[in-house]
Amino acid sequence: MSAAIELLGVGKEYEGWPPVVALRDVDLVIGEGELVALVGPSGSGKSTMLHLMGTLDRPTTGTVRVAGPDVAAMNDSQLSRLRANAIGFVFQQFFLLGGESALENVADGLLYRGVDGVARREAAHQALQRVGLGHRVRHRPAQLSGGERQRVAIARALVGRPMVILADEPTGNLDSATGGELLELLLELNAEDHATIVVITHDWDLASRLPRQVEIRDGRIDGDPARVQPTGRSKLDIGLQSRSETPAATVGTH
């Protein structure tokens, strides 16, 4: 299995006085086709990790590779293209555009790839069907329930078949039943379409239903039972990684 995301010795410090260290010396490899929960209490640094994995931010130290290339070597427009082509986002607040229909919102997932309008809408149609919203195509976000809105957001994230889908507290604004259904959808997308999905959550119950949990606490990886070795790394990289290795504490169940 090749790696979709690799974090090697990653640290992130926010400027200010005193400077805030959000992440320190994190090593994490997420393989293609994995479904991983990044779990930890608020303030643990998991949102920072999502931003780094999503190339929305750059690490202060260490190396972040998404879909192959090293993020540090890329400029803003290259990163934008990487996001457009290889990464899909799902946010807690959905972030759907109120003035557009569900179909248009999903089609926007392909907008910055330069796909022509007809193909965008066609793909958006299929993606909406894939998340079970084939009958809600023309509805505006305001006419949809919370669960349906998040399904639209998921359809938007997967419409371009990105290498990774990053979901930030996707069930955070949903009741538990709807959240459960949404989780089923993510599991199904992972199992049937082999989508690589990283779910960020503070909810251990939710995390425990996913195949792999990575626990973050105080900016460090506190537990990762299914650690995957970085592929094709130099000895130096391996050395860096083993230095930061912490005792694997399996928390939660599959």
Next chain:
Amino acid sequence: MAAGTPISSVRPDYLQHRPIGVLDLGRIAVAALGARRLRTGLTALGIAIGIAALVAVIGISESSRADLLATLDRLGTNLLTVTPGRSISGERPTLPERASSMIARIGPVQRVGAVEALGVTVRRTDLIPAAETGGIAVIATDAGLLPVLGADLAAGRTLDSVMERYPTVLLGSVAAVRLGLAANDVGNLVDVGGKWFTVIGILKPLPLSPEIDRSALIGLAIAEQLFGATGSPTTIYVRVSEGAIADVRSVLPATVNPADPTAVAVSRPSEVLAAKAAATSTFISLFLGLGAVALLVGGLGIANVMLMAALERRSEIGLRRALGATRSHIIGQFLTEAVLIAGLGGALGAGLGCLVTVAYASSQGWLVAIPWTGVVSGLALTVAIGAVAGLYSAVCAARTSPTESLRAA
């Protein structure tokens, strides 16, 4: 998504560059503006008022000028008037008796007509006090005058070689109004210098010789007989062939009065109208300035709204960045919105300005001249204003880091 196709099996070139289409930029902007209709409308209105003011001011002045120039075209610019100038001694000289026939011998002169002002008054009846002249001059002339002036009759008949020997009077347009006579009053009697004269006709207005409008014209023969006219003209009207106006003008004083050319004044009435046309265009600069101020205020309105949008729509900006929008995509989006608002206002304002021009020009009876250069440059100006007004906010929006934008929600 085709069933069974693994999502990650597609391997696009991740760094491939594909620019976003103009249509998509337009669609996004229209959707964003459509979602805030009231705000968009009010902002566009600011620009619209400015452009409408500019276009209307230019349009109205152009129409007025076009009308004046059309009048000039119709009347011809080849009319010269000869009047006695001031002599060195300061007394008011008269023109020599034979001046008309002398002028007629100048080659390029086409027609000559002379009038002699008489010291008498015209009144509606002899019961009106002699002091109430109404500012109407009584002048003696002959049948040759009216063709020189290009005068047309509003009613009645003209003064011909027969009628000029009888007590008949032809009234200028203003004179007729002041005497309280309309077209159907032709045939009435009026009192000229204590004698009853029959009104035989009323002239149409003569823009090049408004002094005729305020005159009552009687025949020279009857004037000599009744009022002691001397035959020395007080004004001579000369039609000249177009190419020789300057030449004729320069030889006229010496022709009329070889002994004292400085005692002869020559003027070209069309120059007054031309100057009026020119004056109109200098007068509008004030209004243009006001329009420009209105435009500036409109531009500030756009800048304000776009700045607000950049702050208010941070989460949308963050989302678009997450979806893969580059900084230039964000700048492009905001600029497109600003330019669209301005363009909308500009089109609205240009239309409004044209309507005002048409309405005002028609109400004045002018030719309607739509100032196309004004319309086009006004629209170009609004687009430029929109771009400048939107630029700062667009750059602000693009500069915000994606994580900050997402956190702001």
